[in-house]
Amino acid sequence: MPVINSKKQQGEDAAVQGTNDSSVVSKVSAAAQGYFHDDFLRHFVGKVSRRAPLINRGYYVRWKAVDRCVKQFLCVTDACDRRQILSLGAGFDSLFFRLHAEGALERVSVFEVDFPDVARRKASLISSNHILKDALPDCRVVAGFSGPVYVNSAHYNLLGVDVRNEREVEEALSAAGLQWNSPTLILSEVVLTYMETRWSDAVIGWAARILPQALFVMYEQIRPEDPFGTVMQNHFLKLNSKIHALCQYPDTATQTERLLQKGWEKCVCLDMNQFYFGLLTEDERERVEKLEPFDEFEEWHQKCSHYFILTASKGSLTSHAVLTLPRDTPIPSLKPDLKGLPMAVRLMAGAPCVEAMGMASSLLEPGVVLLTGGCGRRGRNTAATLLIREHTAWRCATAEPEGEKGVRLYHSMTSVPGWGAVIIGGRTSPLNPIDDILRVTYLTDEFNSKNMLVSMEKMVCTGTAPKPRWRHTVTLLSHGDRNYLFVFGGRTETEPVLGDAHFLCLEDQHWTDVPVEGCIPEPRHSHSTCAYRRGLAMFGGLGRGGVPLGDVVLLKPTAIGFCWEKLHVFPALVPRYSHSAHVIGENLVVVGGVWLQADGVPGVAVINLTTGVSVEVSLDTSSVPWPLMLHSFCSELLDSDGAEMVLIGGGGNCFSFGTHLNSHPVILDLRPVLQNTARFDHPVKTPLET
Numbered sequence: 001m002p003v004i005n006s007k008k009q010q011g012e013d014a015a016v017q018g019t020n021d022s023s024v025v026s027k028v029s030a031a032a033q034g035y036f037h038d039d040f041l042r043h044f045v046g047k048v049s050r051r052a053p054l055i056n057r058g059y060y061v062r063w064k065a066v067d068r069c070v071k072q073f074l075c076v077t078d079a080c081d082r083r084q085i086l087s088l089g090a091g092f093d094s095l096f097f098r099l100h101a102e103g104a105l106e107r108v109s110v111f112e113v114d115f116p117d118v119a120r121r122k123a124s125l126i127s128s129n130h131i132l133k134d135a136l137p138d139c140r141v142v143a144g145f146s147g148p149v150y151v152n153s154a155h156y157n158l159l160g161v162d163v164r165n166e167r168e169v170e171e172a173l174s175a176a177g178l179q180w181n182s183p184t185l186i187l188s189e190v191v192l193t194y195m196e197t198r199w200s201d202a203v204i205g206w207a208a209r210i211l212p213q214a215l216f217v218m219y220e221q222i223r224p225e226d227p228f229g230t231v232m233q234n235h236f237l238k239l240n241s242k243i244h245a246l247c248q249y250p251d252t253a254t255q256t257e258r259l260l261q262k263g264w265e266k267c268v269c270l271d272m273n274q275f276y277f278g279l280l281t282e283d284e285r286e287r288v289e290k291l292e293p294f295d296e297f298e299e300w301h302q303k304c305s306h307y308f309i310l311t312a313s314k315g316s317l318t319s320h321a322v323l324t325l326p327r328d329t330p331i332p333s334l335k336p337d338l339k340g341l342p343m344a345v346r347l348m349a350g351a352p353c354v355e356a357m358g359m360a361s362s363l364l365e366p367g368v369v370l371l372t373g374g375c376g377r378r379g380r381n382t383a384a385t386l387l388i389r390e391h392t393a394w395r396c397a398t399a400e401p402e403g404e405k406g407v408r409l410y411h412s413m414t415s416v417p418g419w420g421a422v423i424i425g426g427r428t429s430p431l432n433p434i435d436d437i438l439r440v441t442y443l444t445d446e447f448n449s450k451n452m453l454v455s456m457e458k459m460v461c462t463g464t465a466p467k468p469r470w471r472h473t474v475t476l477l478s479h480g481d482r483n484y485l486f487v488f489g490g491r492t493e494t495e496p497v498l499g500d501a502h503f504l505c506l507e508d509q510h511w512t513d514v515p516v517e518g519c520i521p522e523p524r525h526s527h528s529t530c531a532y533r534r535g536l537a538m539f540g541g542l543g544r545g546g547v548p549l550g551d552v553v554l555l556k557p558t559a560i561g562f563c564w565e566k567l568h569v570f571p572a573l574v575p576r577y578s579h580s581a582h583v584i585g586e587n588l589v590v591v592g593g594v595w596l597q598a599d600g601v602p603g604v605a606v607i608n609l610t611t612g613v614s615v616e617v618s619l620d621t622s623s624v625p626w627p628l629m630l631h632s633f634c635s636e637l638l639d640s641d642g643a644e645m646v647l648i649g650g651g652g653n654c655f656s657f658g659t660h661l662n663s664h665p666v667i668l669d670l671r672p673v674l675q676n677t678a679r680f681d682h683p684v685k686t687p688l689e690t
Contacts, residue, residue, distance in 0.1 A: 012187070022188070024092040026051050026059045026656070034291055035060035036067070039101065044092035044122070045127050053292040056304050058655055060288060061272050064280065065309040066189055069217045070095070073185045075103055075203075076320035085110045085186040088163050088171070088203070089191030092122055096156045100135045111157045111178055113169065116147055119160030123150035126158075148172040163191075164199045166206050183213045183317060193220045193243045200245050201262060207466040208263030213315035215322060216264060221246050221306055222255065222271065226601050227627035228654055230303045233656035241496060252308055252597060259371070264312035269321045272304035278329035282545065289546070293430035293493070295410075295470075296653060297526070298578050298594045299544060303655040305596060330547045334597040337571045340676060342620035343604055345628065348646060350393030355661040356381060356649045358409030362421040365441060369636050372440075373408040373426060374649060376661060380407030380428075384454050387648070387665065389638075394665075399454040408434050410632075411468040414485060416506065422485060426470050431493050433468035437461060437504075463511030463532055466502040467492055471525035475536045479514065479557060482507055486555070489541065491525045497544055499523030518564030521553045528581035530588065535562060537588050537609055538561040542577040548596055551576030552588065552607055568612045573605050574598045580635035584642035586610045589670060591647065592630025601630070606673055617673050624666055633662065643671050655666035655667045 024044055029051035031038045035502065042048055049061075055637050070085065077083045087095060090112035114122070126132045132135035133139070139153045149172065157176040161168050180273075186207050192200035207216060223229045224246045236243050249255045252269040259267040270278070276285070294300075311323040359374030359381075367389035374381050384399040411426025411434065423438040437459045472490025476483065485504040491497055499522065503514045527541025527549070535555040544550045552567040579593025590605040603618040621628045633650025647669045651661035 019263075021092075021655070023059075025049055026055050027063065028636075029330045030056040030063065031061040035288060036063050038063075038094055038098050040094035040097040040132070041092075042126055043132055044094065049207075052653070053294045054296045054299055054303070054653060055264060055656055056292065057288070057294070057300055061276055061304060062189070062307070065272065065275050066187065066217065066219060068279065069215075069309065070099075070185065071104075072320075072322040073183075073215050073217075073317075074108065076317070076322065078185045080183050081107060082179060082182045084106045084178060084182050085187065086178065087112045087187045087189075088185055088383060088466065089188065090114050090158075091118060092125075093189070095187075097135050102393045104415060105155050109157070109177065111159065111173060112174075113159045113161055113163055113177060115162060115269070116160035116176070119147070119150045119158050123158055127153060132373055149176050152176060163203055168201070170210070177281045180210060181212060183215075183315075183515075184211050185215045185217060185314070186211070188216070188218045188220075190220055192218065194241055195244060197244045197248050201663045204264075205262040208314060211314070213317060214313070215317045216259065216310075216312040218255075218308075218312075220255075220308060220310075222249075222251050222308050223306050223599065224250055227629045227660070228306055230627040231660045232306060232657050234539070235654075240470045246411040252305060253311075255308060255310055257310040259310065263314070265314050266318040267310065268310040268321075268325075269308050269310040270323065270325055272307045272309065273301060273331060274329065274333075274426075275309055275327055276304060277331045277547070277596075279323075290665075295427070295430040297546065299372065299652045299654060301594055301596055319633050330545065332594050334574045336574050336602075336616040338603075338618055340617055340672070342618040343668065343670075343672060344620045344623065345647070345668050346623050346667045348387075348394050348667050350390075350395055351664050352387060352394050352396035353663060354385060354387070354396060354648055354665055355651075355663050357632035357652050357661060359634050359649050360411050360413035360423065361636055361648060362413045362415040363636045364415065364421070366639075369646065369648070370413070370440070371634065371648065372413055372423060373411055375407075375409055377659070380409070382407055384456075386454075387646070398508055401440075401454045401456040406434070408470075412472060412474040413440070414474045414476055416476060416483070419506070420457070421667070422474070422506075424474050424485070424487060425468060425472055425490065433470055433492055435465070435468035459509055461504060461509045461511060465511055466500060467495075467498070469498060472498070473527060473529040473538075475529045475531055477503075477531065477536065477555075478534060478564075479561065484512070484514065486529075486536065488521075488529060488538070489524045489527055496546070497523040497525055497542070503536055513559030516555070516564065517558065517561070519566070520564060521551070521566075522549060522578075524549055528590065530581050530583040531610060532583045532588075533557075537567075537581075537583060539581055539588060539590055539607070540576050540579060540593065548577050548594070552609075552612075555608065557613070567607070567609065569607055569614050570612055571614060573607070573616065574602070576602050579629040580633060580647070581628075582635070582637055582642065582645065583609070584637070584670070584674060585675065589642075589645075589647065589673075591635060591668065592633065592650070594631050604668070604670075604673055615673065615676070619668075621680035624665060627660060628662060628666065629660060642674070644669055 028041045096110040148158040159172045256267045256269045356374035356376035369387040371385040386397045408426030420441040438456045441455045443453045471489035475486045483506045487502040503510045524541030529538045534557045538553045550573045576593035576595040581590045588607040593602045607614045629651040634648040638644045649663045
């Protein structure tokens, strides 16, 4: 391995060392909120700070994955005379102290290696803390910090060596007492990725060459090229801590091949969604999901899809399955059946600026789109926004509503021709759903002024109202001579998913019972419903246990009410949620969203609602000068034949990498995919299943 001495490299090394401080603070926060038990982490930070629930969950799943691998290693080597854990780039990790308190270190020695400056700081913290020192009664070296061995005891050794310097690492480990032939777990927890790939490859190969009975455990980033991955990479570049290996090894398959090519005999690699849903029990997931109010599902699932846990083994350890994915996982890997060329999106003419997520939209009339609610860079929006087409370009206007105001996210706004629009539900926080219903009206002769006049008045409705909710859908239906708003699904502050249905009769503003037959769809939120043939078509959503759905269900009118019928879709679509959808003729067009079971991000899916035949097409976003995140966004059809769709807003908090919001609406031309649907083959099976 090369000697590291350039000033540029030294600056990057210092920046990488800074990521240790941030990481341990986040781990302490997660432990303090009960995600996992660790009484020792807090001794390595000056002050305990509470992180956002999304950060806590992210560090929980990281901790849980590493802990599982370590515990499995200790279990399968329990009969051995000596076991070893070698932690590369250990930072301020408390692994040794936690395992010691659990009584799990019988015949186990822990060796930690990190930059000399980091090891020196950690040794100083240990020497000045009686709780940490009490775990090392036979500690022989703490004072002095001359290195490379900063702490030396029978079960714990802290070494200050650059892991890229192979010879120095070997000499230091040998001096500290590591036995090269004993079963050894090598842990690399977001460490090697900060090195240039040739160096991290060399470390992986060195470990395989020098340790004949070994298990390599690695936790790192993957999937650099999609929107979330781009934001992730840019974040680390700003910190002067470029993540290297994921460019050459961008997914779990290439990471697996990497380890096998470097001398390891067996390798298993899972992204963190696969780990969370496949290897954690349902009870454990429910426990975690009840710890804090939470409503950042899109960002949580994307974070998990961009990190992996990997185990690679050699020698006798290849016969023990430390990390395996069960066959009955609720999120099996899928590959979308992509057809044709990617569909291009372009910036909306005039480039009006709309930056927010969780908004609701309504096409008030041709060329006028109303946007309400949501959260942007300046916080929650109380004003309404109008997108107005003028000649060949669009402009953005702010409308301070008369009457009811207030902030809300993930509400619904449904256009009622000749009547205005109706806003139902939403939330101000995950603990505070909104129970009022607003009627939105506007003046059509004011659209040429800078400030539009929009009125929002609370509707007084009789009957038994549904529970206040958000992430639901509302669809305008008619039956007989009555018009109804049909409310389905969503979630509340206490119920993760809802599967109830409600009818609000607009003529008398009364919540009404309407007979509905058939098998009720699975409870869900963040799904879509679109009016279709006097009924509706429902697709996707996030179901029980946080598992995405990929079903299409039709609500069809009958003589006395409605009936649910499931549509057999062929080929089956990759399940997704937080998407947008519209019915165009006999086709349900689904755009964007979040999926867990496939690489990349969802583009456009078209389902023929008569035959059930589907097609998936990816999106070409090369003309958009920012990462286009299509979740928590709005969409509207801009013309009567559905040729063009505008996609507005979207994005969110990208874990610890910062908030990313789409800055301008984009236009999607649907004509290529709609024209191709005529050539679809018809499925053999009947499309409808009751």
